[in-house]
Every structure is written in structure tokens, then in C-alpha cells.
Amino acid sequence: MSTIAAFITGATGFIGSALCRKIIAENGIVYALVRENSKNIDRLPVDKNLKVIYGDLDDFGHIKEQLSQLEIDINIFYHLGWKGVGNKDRNDSIQSQNIESTVQSLLLAHSLGCSKWVGTGSQAEYGPVNSKISEEYSTKPTTFYGASKLSASILTQVLGNQLNINTVWARVFSTYGPGDNSGWMLIDLINTLLDKQKPKLTLGEQLWDYLYVDDAANALYKLGITPNSQGVYNLGSGNAKKLKNIIEITRDLIDPSLPLGFGDIPYRPDQVMHLEADVSKLIRDTGWQPEFNLETGLGRTIEYIKNEKNR
Template identity: 45%
Template sequence: MRVLLTGATGFVGSYTLRNLLEQGDTVAVVMRTSSDPWRIQGLLDRVTVLYGDVFTPQTLAEGIAQFRPEAVIHLAWKGVGNAERNDVAQVYENVPGSLELLRIVAETGCQHWIGLGSQAEYGPANQIVSEQTETAPTTLYGISKLALCQLTKGLCQHYGMRFAWLRLFSSYGPMDSPYWMIPYLILSLLRRERPKLTKGEQLWDYLYVGDVADAICHVLHHTGAEGVFNLGSGEARSLRSIIEYIRDNIDTSLPLGFGEVPYRPDQVMHLQADIGRLRAIGWKPKTSLEQGLKQTVEWYRANQHRYNR
């Protein structure tokens, strides 16, 4: 399949690109000239690179028309860090740019739109979440993701395109950004630092990034898959047990600062995906949490120099 992939230089995007190429798809990636493509540097000679900004997609229109994608996997998003969750750019840049991209690809004959949503669309549900759970986002990030989900669904109906939307819960793995909990913890412990933590009582659903990419590509190639799909492992573990497992894979003697960080007033204590819809189309996670964490620790151990302060 001829696939236009946005967000290819990012964490999830880099794994998705590898998966697509392994399956024999023909891929074009969108990349700003200022981007650092370190995650996919060795793959660029196997793809078509469209230079421009996906959030001003008119800069890409000519290249998209020449490539003529059959499908789009839209992963790019500005402002995924916690500090940016209520930035107004969530609304004013992500949503209009994505809608314009959809219009442009629809006019080239594209038939499949696969978008990446977020568990933030549900808000702090504090329960096992199915696709039928009420959506009640509490951040501009979650509101914008939900708005784009609904708008692109309607536009896909208008243009006669297949619409699929995967609401990602929590992902982890090698090459992640260092400000998320798991890489922060690993890097702190590798530096022999004592990480400051909450009590760790939260129950969290973590999915290995290779499985995230596998699910995205599974939905792409399962052309009968339409609508919203929750994307997680389907299991929840206490953060304390996850943290202790990571510590024990580095050095069992290292101290952990449990309880040194208070819970936020809006702290979500139970985040878990019901992945029944994905299982129904033949997908399930392949990587256990223990296996994935070991691989992640070893990657950061070998690549610690990238994050030296």
C-alpha cells in the first residue's frame, strides 16, 4: 500500500515506519528541514521524504499529489508534553492543519485515514475504559484530540474514505523522550540518582511501542477496521511495581523516593484500556511488560550518552 506517514521522526512514528517497511509498503514521510531524524536516519533512503510542515499542509500539496497515497497514518501532533496540555496551540495549530491535510489527500484519491487519538479524550475516568465510555476531556489536548476525531470522521464520510482512530493509552520503549516517567526513572537510576516519586499506587496500562506500531499497521491493513479503537495492553499494573522492577534491572540497592511527590488534585488512579475491539480484528500485544522493560533498560544503558546533562 502507498502510505503517507506524518510524525515519522517521533517516538511512535519511527516504529510505525519500520513496521510499514518490513511489511513491504511504499512510504512517504513528512519532515521539516529543521527536524532531527536520528530515530529513522538509516531508513530515509527507503522512503520518499516530503519536506514541509504538516500543520501548514499547503506546503506539501504538490508532493502529496505526486505521491498519490492510498492511505494516511496521521501521528504528528504539536504539544504532547504535560506542560503543553493546555496550550492554545493544541486547538489553533493541530486541528486546522490536520483537517486541511485530510482535504488535500482526499482530493488525490486517498481511501484510508488512520488517526492517532489519546486516552485523554475520556478524561479522568478512573476505570477500565471501553470505546463506549463517555468522553469528558479536561485538557485542551484531550479536547482537541476528541474534536479532530469527530471532525475527521465526518469528513471521511463526506469524501468516501475509511476512518479509523486509535486512542493510545501509555506507551514506552527505547528512544522515548526523557521527560516521560519510565525514561526519566531509568536515566535517573543509571546516574545513581534518587528519583522523586509519588506513592506509586496508581494502576496504569503500559504498552510497548513496538506493539503500538504493530496495532496501527494492523488496522491499516485490515481494511474492514473502522471507527474508534482503544490502544493499550488491556492490563493495569501498579506504578510502584513497575518502578521497582525497573530499579531491580539496574541495581537492587538503589533508593527510590516513593511519596516525595504529592498526587496532583486531578491525579488519575486507574488507567486501563478495554481492547476488545482490536482483539476482535485479530490484534493483541506480543511483548510482555517485563520483556519490554528489560529491552528498554538495556537500550538506555547503551545510549545513556544521548541524554547526558
Template identity: 35%
Template structure:
């Protein structure tokens, strides 16, 4: 039976991963900062072995008191748009990751799963495979790619199975309030209109519960080391998604499309080809988009 360490377990993605793994009977160790709010894990917090990072940032000595054969690294400093070009903050992620690898070596970890990002590809305007050339356009993407090279070398030297997941757009319950859906709901309940671009960008929006199910398969199955896209299998324009939300939350709300210009270098079609990962874990059953969106909106409207 697998035992998995999850970094970033108190976050949007990490908490959903933990919930699914626990439901599969997989033991979970959660690494967090002392002052982290564990509200996303409230319903299953007693089933997690919690490990706190010390005030000085140290955690290796705490981790080595626990045994696990797999690491899911989802923690990351500076995911917000305003922080993505903060090199000083972004580089802290490299130091943290190297320390995590030291713990992995001591505990003879067999598999490391790292949550990368579609941002590593740079500007995207089509459905792309993992062979698409990387092009880091900010500190966030560059630091992710630096960690990828470190992971490949470290894993090769220490005979570790490494899985790098380039994650595309995800939506669902328990996001931070400044992300698209919760922030849009807030605007629809407190304002009369919002100015937007034309909203023609096409994104493959993956429901977070589907993402967590994919992660469970990657943990359980024997996967070849490598880079894998994680994406929905269908695209929707931002305009259509916003209109779907409006029709449920506040049909009278005005979405003023075309009032703003696209930013320079705007990606207009962001979708990852999933054939490579499905060849490893089998066919993926994606949730019905309308049902997933309704469930997501119901969650935020209750809040």
C-alpha cells in the first residue's frame, strides 16, 4: 500500500488530492507551515499525519521521522499573477525543492510527482503535446523549468521514478477568492457590470475533482518517468464560461465584452494533448461540464 507525502496539502489542488487518496485507503503525510489554515482539509484532517515546517524553514528532520514511498510536490510560492515575475520569491521554490529531495534520498523514496505548469510552454495558441518547445516568459515558468532539470538529474542518480505534470486550467470548489470563478461571482453579487476583453480565448477547463482522480491513478499505477500534460479534453471560450456563470448567478449582470484590449502575447488556445498520460493510466472519464460548473457555483453561493 502506498504512503504519500503531499506538500501544499492545505491549498486548492493539494487538498483535493489528499481527499481522493484518503478515500482510496492511501495513507497521507501532509507538510505545512505552522500557521497554515487547514480549512480545506477540515473534513478529513484527522486522517492526515501532519508535519509542520519550523519557524526557521527547516523540515528535513521532521520528515525523516515519517516513512513514505511517494512525494507529490504541489507547494509553490508566488502563484498569483502579481508574483510571477518576482525572481527573489520564485527562487525560494528551488531551495525548498532541493531540501525536499534531500529528505527523499534519506527515506529512499521511490516516486516523485511534481506539479508543473502549462506556463512552461510560454504563449500557446493550439492543442499541444509534450514535445512542444518550452519558452519561459516569466520567473514563475523559468523556476519551474529549473526544478525540472534538478528533478531529472537527482532522480537519475538516485534511481527514482519521476513524474512531471504540466497542468492546464483547473476550476472547482475551494479556490482562493481572487481566481476567476469566485471573483466573478463576487462581482456579480456586488456590482452591475464588469469590463472585459472579447473573451475569445479558448481554454481546456479541467474540473478539480477529475484532476484529483487522475492524480490517484498516477500514484497507484507504475508510470514511466517523464513529462505529462494534464488537461481537460474539451475547450470553451472565456466568454461562454462567464455567460454560463452569469445565467446561474445573476442573469441581469452585464458582461461588457470588448471594453478591454487583450494583453500583449495573450494565449488564445490553451489545451494539452492527453494521449501520453492516458497511454500510462488508461482512459479518463471526465465529468459533465454543466454538472461540474453547477456544483462549483453552488459551493461558492453557499459561502
């Protein structure tokens, strides 16, 4: 295919910045949407093929104006921008405000003549399932975040059909990797262990699906460039492991002699005991496969956090 020119909202985010690196590595061009005064702009790779567009998800008119002045051809539109993605924000009323910006991003993609729009959803759209989840599962979100992502998914599928623009919606399961935000279990665990503290943990019998961030970015890249990708895709490793094992691997990579506090804290009342993505549709349509096993991915994440601590 011809050169990829991608517009990316949420470009300075955890997955967004990994996607920028992937597209640059594949000789594509990236137009990265960045907020004025963004604290995270240094997450973006510095490269002649990455151009920063300043703007905010609340004002797509302004973004459109800037792009029209640049006279550029953009063929893939990635919408990863979403306000309130931290664990604490999952039931904040800010969530639903992202729905309209997602719709606006698709309208912009259409007016730019993009052949494809890729948005990112979440396993939270399904609600608690406790088994391997395929895209055919009924969607019963219980958080306002999940309900808002699901709404954005429904609206963009219908609108995409009407505008005749190919839309893809990737439901992201748990990801991890260098640059992830604290507040998520694995990152907090690594920090605690690097500090030689004993982490307080549940019994850890949950089966959990963790995907390394570069694998997630590769999947989004492939979903973007594959002409016939269409509709909802689960995005996870497709291979859940017992949380206890994941935690032990992490500890062993840091210091096998460190103690672990399994059972120190109870499960949450609504604890999901099995979260696993069925990714066969993604593999079938794009040929994607995860490239990083847990040891490698966790090793890189630990190195990154170590370096951050030493700065």
C-alpha cells in the first residue's frame, strides 16, 4: 500500500505514543494531536515524519481549520483521545462528554477523506463476564466509563455506515508496559517491589489478560492498514494467566527473595475472576500476533521504572 499518513488523537497517551512510534518505524507519517501545554509531549518520538497539531477534543472545528491550512492527505484517522481514563475516573460524569468528541472525530475523518477511522473502546463495554469474551457477547457495562465507550461504539458504527467510511472499534483489554500510569496494579506492584516493600495482594486466583503496549500498538497499526478490517475487535493477548503467576514472574525478575502478601487484602465485592479476550477475529482479519511474552514485557517495564526512579 501507499505511504500511511495517520492522524492520531490521544497521541501522547500510553497506547497512543506507542502507536506513533510504530507508524514512524513503518515509514508512515504521523500527525499527532497534542493539547497546548501538554505535560506529556515528551512521550512522542522526535522524528521528521511526526508533526504536532495543537488542539483539543472539545474543539474539532479548530483542528479542522488547522489541517485544512496544511493541505495534507490523511488516509487513516486514529481516535484514541478520551478524558478521564484513570481508574478513579471510571464513574465520573466527564465520561459521557467523550461520546460527542468521538462522533466529531469521525465526522472530521470523513471530511478529510480518510478511508478508515479506528477508535478504541474497552473490555468495560461488556461488563463482568467471567469467561473468554468474543465480540458477539452481549454488552452490559456496569461503569459509566464502559457505558460511554459502548455508546461511542454504537454511534460510530451507525454513522460510519451512513457516511460510507470504514470504521473499526478496538476493545482494549488490560495493557501494560513502559510509561504506563501509576494507579494500575502491575505498575504499583513493580514500584513497591523496587522499594523492597512487601506488596499487599489478594489471593491472586483471578485469570487475567495482559497485553504488552507495543503489541497493542501493532494491532492498531494492522487494523488501520488492513483494507477489509471492519467493526468491533477485541484487543488483548487472548491468553489469560493466573494473576498469582504474573505477580510471581514480576517479583522473580526484580528479586526472587522478596516476599509477596497474597491474601493480605480481600477480593472486591464485584471482583471479576476471569477476564480474557477472544482475539480470533483480530488474528483472522489482520494476521496480527503478539510478539512479547510476559517475561520480556515485564522485564522492559521494570527497567523503565528503575530508570525513572534513578533520574
